[in-house]
Amino acid sequence: MSLITIPEWILHNSEGVVLKLQIQPKTSYTKIVGTIGDRLKIRIAAPPVDGAANKELICFLKKKLKIKNIQLLRGEKTKFKDVICRNITTEEVLIMLKSD
Numbered sequence: 001m002s003l004i005t006i007p008e009w010i011l012h013n014s015e016g017v018v019l020k021l022q023i024q025p026k027t028s029y030t031k032i033v034g035t036i037g038d039r040l041k042i043r044i045a046a047p048p049v050d051g052a053a054n055k056e057l058i059c060f061l062k063k064k065l066k067i068k069n070i071q072l073l074r075g076e077k078t079k080f081k082d083v084i085c086r087n088i089t090t091e092e093v094l095i096m097l098k099s100d
Contacts, residue, residue: 004091008038016069016086017093019061023079025053030060032097039080040097057081065096 011018020039027043034041046056054072061070067088075081085093 004094006090006094007035007040009035009040010090010093012090016084017088017090018073019083019085019093021057021075021081021083023053023057023075023081025079030056032064051076054081058083061085065093 009020011020022036022039022041023044024033024041025044025046025048027045030043030045032040032042042057042060044053044056044060046052054076058070058072061083062068065085065088067085069086071084071086073082073084088096
């Protein structure tokens with residue numbers, strides 16, 4: 001039994017950990033800025049052109065979570081995105097996202 005409270009924006013399924021995100025592209029920096037509703041809000045420095053913001057998001061998450069297997073599930077052309085992280089636990093995701 002886990003002692004960590006799992007927020008609404010993180011789900012676990014048979015394939016891995018799913019993060020429900022709201023993205024704000026074309027900002028001055030890429031950073032997690034908090035939650036908004038049932039989603040984790042991340043500012044992305046890249047513009048939403050030719051998939052640049054999606055690529056920046058995936059690279060940011062790979063670096064932050066220290067894993068390589070992250071994939072966009074939904075939201076290729078919207079600010080509401082779901083990504084799946086494989087080979088990591090829910091608890092590890094929460095710890096890694098809180099660290100700087």
